[in-house]
Amino acid sequence: MPNRCIKEGDNPDLTKERKTCTFDTDELTANLYGSRNNMERRREITKKISADPDFADPIPHDFLSREKCIEATAKKTKAVVQRGSEFCDVTNYYEMLHLINEAIGIGGYPLALHYGMFLPALEGQAEKELTDDIIPRAKNLEVIGAYAQTEMGHGTNLRELETTATYDKATQEFIINTPTRSAMKWWPGNLGKMSNYAVVTCQLFIDGRKIGPHNFLVQLRCEKTHEPLPGIIVGDIGPKMAFDTNDNGFLALDNIRVPRKNMLMKHAKVSPDGVYTPPMHAKLNYGTMVYVRAHMLYAHGQFLATAAIVATRYSAVRRQGRIEHGVPEVQILDYQTQQHRIFPQIARAYAIIFTYMDIKDQYDAMIKGIAEGQTDLLPDLHAITSGLKSVVTHMAGLGIEQCRMACGGHGYSDASGLPKLYGVQIGGCTYEGENMVMLQQTARYLMKAVASALQGKPLSHSVAYFGKKSSGKSRIGKEGGDIAREHEAMLEALEHAACRLSVEASQMWEKRGRGGETKERAWNGVTVEMNRAARVHTRVFMARSFHRRVTSSPPSIRPVLTDLLSLYLHYECVDMAHHLLEDGFCSGEQIRYLKSRLYEDLTTLRPNAVSLVDSFDQSDRELNSVLGRRDGNVYEALYQWARKSELNYTDVLPAVQKYVMPMMEENRSKL
Numbered sequence: 001m002p003n004r005c006i007k008e009g010d011n012p013d014l015t016k017e018r019k020t021c022t023f024d025t026d027e028l029t030a031n032l033y034g035s036r037n038n039m040e041r042r043r044e045i046t047k048k049i050s051a052d053p054d055f056a057d058p059i060p061h062d063f064l065s066r067e068k069c070i071e072a073t074a075k076k077t078k079a080v081v082q083r084g085s086e087f088c089d090v091t092n093y094y095e096m097l098h099l100i101n102e103a104i105g106i107g108g109y110p111l112a113l114h115y116g117m118f119l120p121a122l123e124g125q126a127e128k129e130l131t132d133d134i135i136p137r138a139k140n141l142e143v144i145g146a147y148a149q150t151e152m153g154h155g156t157n158l159r160e161l162e163t164t165a166t167y168d169k170a171t172q173e174f175i176i177n178t179p180t181r182s183a184m185k186w187w188p189g190n191l192g193k194m195s196n197y198a199v200v201t202c203q204l205f206i207d208g209r210k211i212g213p214h215n216f217l218v219q220l221r222c223e224k225t226h227e228p229l230p231g232i233i234v235g236d237i238g239p240k241m242a243f244d245t246n247d248n249g250f251l252a253l254d255n256i257r258v259p260r261k262n263m264l265m266k267h268a269k270v271s272p273d274g275v276y277t278p279p280m281h282a283k284l285n286y287g288t289m290v291y292v293r294a295h296m297l298y299a300h301g302q303f304l305a306t307a308a309i310v311a312t313r314y315s316a317v318r319r320q321g322r323i324e325h326g327v328p329e330v331q332i333l334d335y336q337t338q339q340h341r342i343f344p345q346i347a348r349a350y351a352i353i354f355t356y357m358d359i360k361d362q363y364d365a366m367i368k369g370i371a372e373g374q375t376d377l378l379p380d381l382h383a384i385t386s387g388l389k390s391v392v393t394h395m396a397g398l399g400i401e402q403c404r405m406a407c408g409g410h411g412y413s414d415a416s417g418l419p420k421l422y423g424v425q426i427g428g429c430t431y432e433g434e435n436m437v438m439l440q441q442t443a444r445y446l447m448k449a450v451a452s453a454l455q456g457k458p459l460s461h462s463v464a465y466f467g468k469k470s471s472g473k474s475r476i477g478k479e480g481g482d483i484a485r486e487h488e489a490m491l492e493a494l495e496h497a498a499c500r501l502s503v504e505a506s507q508m509w510e511k512r513g514r515g516g517e518t519k520e521r522a523w524n525g526v527t528v529e530m531n532r533a534a535r536v537h538t539r540v541f542m543a544r545s546f547h548r549r550v551t552s553s554p555p556s557i558r559p560v561l562t563d564l565l566s567l568y569l570h571y572e573c574v575d576m577a578h579h580l581l582e583d584g585f586c587s588g589e590q591i592r593y594l595k596s597r598l599y600e601d602l603t604t605l606r607p608n609a610v611s612l613v614d615s616f617d618q619s620d621r622e623l624n625s626v627l628g629r630r631d632g633n634v635y636e637a638l639y640q641w642a643r644k645s646e647l648n649y650t651d652v653l654p655a656v657q658k659y660v661m662p663m664m665e666e667n668r669s670k671l
């Protein structure tokens, strides 16, 4: 079967792997990106960008200072903006995303938050009077914006943000102010140096009454000189774990006046005479966060895919040690531990991307509903995107780190691309709502679902399975080798565990309440259990999404996807075995059965491993990894990469000349 990656001159071990492929890699790629046309369009973009001198990096960013990296990124950003339509349909979200990944990379760029949050916030939350003015200019990139919500003292607990917006009826303006040091906006991407506007989240005050957090458009810098406007202090927060090319910023506002229309008033409103009208749903103002959390799934699925590609290809190329005496050294991909480390990451990357597709459909349906005045889909989507954002970012982070370690010493080098990838990706556990906190949002929803299920009330989409009657004992290992029924038995077992954990957490919560604790204090006493239930529920949702996509996939790729799904489900069940065992739903024997099936899956997938990662269709530019390159010619490339280190510009470094040589000389003369 064809793997389209085979080319002359490639590493022979990689070619050998590609020849054992049992499916058409292009079919799988097309399925992953929605259609053959989408796949071809991605490849055209890659080809054009790779050949374009505006996007060439004579010196890899690994060897540049942060300032130089930002300069190089800004230059490429300008080229993307001015010449974007030469490469793709600039109105197509996925084509633009791919263009940016190819042309600029993942470490941040001057317009990341402009497109990622500033524009979505204005489009989703601002009223026509404001959007008519600012959106055309923002889309035309006459202005650049950031989303400034988090403060030095508060990020999670939005209710206690300190920045104030006080309505002045006399002038029909809001006065925006940073009252304390901890009220400074701190962290917002692109706020420090690039943006001249921001959507700023402030506590709204009318007639001395605190109404709560609302968003306001504020101009930060002069449109001509880009200097901060009077009363505005703005800058970069300094180096951080990754996102080197993003100017995450700080901001202090000294009683800045903005017109009334600058409040984002699509949902909540303040009339000219200062009358406040709340939104039709209390949390519609938080809509931008739901949007980003939903879309983060795609980015994080792709991040994990990158790591899986690097680790799998490198493990096919790397030979080290022997499994049996008297035979040549083996490809490290033949070690069972290596497969057990890497293959679940491949499966999880597919599962995350497929889950994203489901969520995207639900998000679009919700937006359509809101436009027609219905908010009934919001609570379910908020609850499941909160859980998914937490589970996926954590899962991807652990997976990337596994892949990095699976590459041995070279995985620790920036040449592998994996340390930087991890740095960028792991930020997702924190931004857009810290994971422990977001899981609690899911858990709150589960508690309501438990109550509804007990009362026989209708259950919404993500928790519908709470209404199923459990069979009491798992069918795992008792389906006579019927794969479809085995998959269903595993899904049923996971659903049983999620439901049980939710019910038990609810009982623990209630018990503490009966013991005299307030609801809130009692909640804090059971949050570990609450978050556990939320995690398992979310993993059930992912498993169901993956299962749905696989069972409805074209017949040509269904067998390999079914193998991958088997691995995914076996791995998930073994990983969560304690939950399945705890109430006796599964027996120890059933868990042993799951483990043995998992080891069989590793062997089954082995011949298709390289082809499965090839099907993610990430180019060498996107991978940005010497170890993961498509042609597998790793060792020569590793040497050429190291030669570019600035430490190698001279044979004797000034630091050596100045300190180390005299020290050695002194020591010698002491003898």
Ligand SMILES: CCCCCCCC/C=C\CCC/C=C/C(=O)SCCNC(=O)CCNC(=O)[C@H](O)C(C)(C)COP(=O)(O)OP(=O)(O)OC[C@H]1O[C@@H](n2cnc3c(N)ncnc32)[C@H](O)[C@@H]1OP(=O)(O)O
Binding pocket: 115, 116, 117, 147, 149, 150, 155, 156, 157, 158, 159, 189, 283, 284, 286, 287, 289, 290, 291, 292, 295, 296, 299, 378, 379, 382, 430, 431, 432, 433, 434, 437, 441, 444
């Ligand atoms: C375009 C795609 C981009 C892809 C990205 C890829 C990579 C890009 C790289 C980098 C970009 C980084 C960008 C980062 C940006 C940011 O980080 S912006 C700042 C984000 N900040 C947060 O997320 C803050 C987290 N805090 C909160 O969300 C809230 O404070 C809270 C924790 C939810 C608590 O809020 P609150 O106290 O007000 O509410 P509760 O009492 O807990 O709940 C009341 C009810 O409201 C419901 N609720 C809460 N939030 C929402 C929501 N967003 N939507 C709908 N409903 C919501 C909650 O469930 C309660 O419901 P109930 O009363 O029925 O139980």
Ligand SMILES: Cc1cc2nc3c(=O)[nH]c(=O)nc-3n(C[C@H](O)[C@H](O)[C@H](O)COP(=O)(O)OP(=O)(O)OC[C@H]3O[C@@H](n4cnc5c(N)ncnc54)[C@H](O)[C@@H]3O)c2cc1C
Binding pocket: 113, 147, 148, 149, 150, 153, 154, 155, 156, 157, 186, 187, 188, 189, 243, 248, 427, 430, 431, 432, 433, 434, 435, 436, 437
């Ligand atoms: C790379 C990056 C980019 C960012 N970009 C932006 C941006 O563009 N715009 C923006 O406005 N912000 C941005 N942020 C900020 C980000 O949204 C916040 O850092 C995040 O929401 C977490 O809030 P915090 O920092 O206040 O953490 P804290 O809430 O202080 O969390 C610290 C610890 O306390 C725990 N904790 C807090 N509350 C609870 C609770 N209720 N229950 C249990 N545990 C709790 C947390 O779980 C965590 O372990 C960015 C952050 C990063 C890292």
